[in-house]
Amino acid sequence: MTSLLTPPTRRRSDGQLRADLRLRRPMALVAALDGILAALSTLVVCLAIGVVGWFLTDAGAHGTPSGALRIGALGWLAGHGAGVVVQGVQLTAVPLGLTLVIGWAIWRLGHRLGESVAEHGPDVHALADGERDWTVPIATGLFTLGYVVTALVVSALAGTAATAPRDGRVVLWSLLLCVLVGGTAIAVGSGRAAVWAAQLPPGVRAAAATVRSLLLTWLAVSLLVFAVAFLVDGDTALNVMSQLHLSAGPSVLYTGLMLLLVPNATLFSGSYLLGPGFTVGTHTLVTPTVVTLGPVPMFPLLAALPDDGPTPAWTPYLMVLGPLVAAVAVARTARRYPLLRWDAGAVRGLAAGVVTGVLTGILAGLAGGAVGPGRMRDVGPLVFDTLTHAVAAFGIGGLLAGLVVTWWQRRRSRDALDSAA
Template sequence: MSFVTPDQPRRAADARGAGARPPGRAGPPRRVPLPRAGQPRRSHAPLAVAALVAAGGAALTSWLPVAVVLWLFQVSEGAASLPGAARAGAAGWLLGHGVPLATATGPLGLAPLAVTALAGWRLIRAGVHASRAIGVRGTRSPGRTLAVATAVGVSYGLLGALVAVLVGAGGPGVSPVRAGLTLAVVGALAAGAGAARTTRVAEVVTAGAPMPLREGARAGLVAALVLLGAGAAVAGLAVATGGGDAADLIGAYRTGVAGQAGITLVSLAYAPNVTVWSASYLLGPGFALGTDTVVRTSEVSVGALPALPLVAGLPSGPVDGLESAVVLAVPVLVGMVTGWLHARPLLRSTPAERGPLPWRRLLAPAALAGPVAGVLLGVAAQASGGPLGGGRLAEVGPSGWQVALATTMVIGGGALLGAAATRWLTRLAR
């Protein structure tokens, strides 16, 4: 027999109301509160640390392939040395950023654009990684984007100056100040592009730009890429046609399999340079392979050339007749196709009841395509050239301003003609 006092039921109810479990009864599982939206779940890295790690990773991954290629040369000569390959790779890495080297035969400033493209891509990824590490992803903050770009650029410049000091201690001469400033600028620009994409500042800037400007920039970029593709096709065809001469040039080195593989890889590193030169050849200005030399459709004047496989594809003389007309028509056709690609979707999206699309709306972006493509190819042409020592090889590559001017005129005129022809044909079809 049990006795219950009058206040016991009330105490039990109060205990259950307070969250206590009654005896002999299992309660619900305990809930753990989740973090609120926007609340950081982990601490972020300091900007200086994130920028230094990202810049160091970009430098390491773009230097390593160059060091491996140059190590192959040392293996073929029986003098393989890891410190020597590392120092030579560092010199080639600096050269890929446009930092000239002082050698016994004169200045060496012809940058392998394949190394330049690899370093640029890794720097863009460095801007992405640094932005994520400090927690500014999707913030749309121009200030934070600029801070990331500056921090990565400064870190990359310091690494470049340090590498220049190490290279100059036992190899070709190089200015640490110039190396540091050059790599800082390159690093800041490339990392800024990656950071702007990560923070979505690029979307804000693009959305705020006028529609004709965006369409013209897009058309100019497409035209520049198609021109480079045409240049690569022509250069590849020329090298393939002279494949026997290229094989003889490689075999003339007599450096064994490893050395010949190294020569081939060096040639591939300069393949983007040859692509730009070929595009300049199609556009008309051509390029130089030494002082007082020129290679263009109307004139070929060259002297003694270095024994490299890429020179096997050089034209033997000027082109004339039908061949000349076909070569010169390629850039014009690229411009016309660019204008057609721009005008066709605009004309299709305009309802017939609204009347014809205004000429200004149609032709303004087409006119902008020429200057945009001209700037892009002009910069590429300027970056693709440089000295290969002193003497007559002190001038190699195309003229940047001539390529920019020719591209602006040819692509701009072709795009206007293609857009106008597309509008006329569309009206006839309706």
């Protein structure tokens, strides 16, 4: 008789029910809305900063709230490479600090979207039968569509004939951010990235880990060198701020805007350490071996620039940091992915160095642009020279480090076998 009784049903908690419903939401709707939300999340912050800045500047005595909102929207578009025209002067430099904040918001919303669509697509049995999983590409496409449409609407509403933001660059930057950052976040959040990574050969995973370590270490070293140079001449920066005669409110706003340019300064510093250097206006050059400067704007971050004229005897040795950082990154990664074959050590170190050098050149190309009229139309790293120097420095350092680490780990392995015998 007991076999005829109805088995008791297990009640699910409210949290489990909400999680199950979240995973079963329609992908098209959720992906498009998350793309719109990713754009609006940072746009609202920029609009708020525009209004706050308007009040801090002159307590709202001049201008209108709509003008302040337009400035905030133009700033948001500038983070997407749109550029802006101010009193007839084209400004094309991208505040990469704002771009990083936008990318972080895209990552967070993309990761959440990935978790929401994790249960979509074919199941394990269907995958075993050869069915393809298009969940991540479709979600990424819909996410990107929502974001790009929102960005174009903002550009149409905020842009005028006088400011002339470039819609083409807005679309291009939005596509790159949503596909590279958002698509990766969706793949990670949905669990597909872990599955795909597990299918890669161990050598490819090791090389990718080396590239990541090398690039992050190089950016950290570049930021450290910039910070040291800025602190050494910190009095100059304070003097510039005092000459601007800003009150407390505008000073806070001005400082916040300068922080958005710290990533640009970091890439300038990296180009300097690699040797090619950068320009701060037409017919200027800042390298470890020569510094040729003319009059520069009153901008506090420029206090980190070296003095005009002959450079100290020790500055050319800064170019050793490139190969040294590559060697450290290869040795660090070899702890997780041992190198016991000579060809594997050489290929991993060289390939990681070359790929990181290419990425460094691409980032250097994003750091510069026009920041004012006249000679200030040419400000930024020497991109092609930075690319070639980075490939050479990181490639040579990675190759030599790969061979040395392989020799060391082979020797330790041989000694361990001998002691065990």
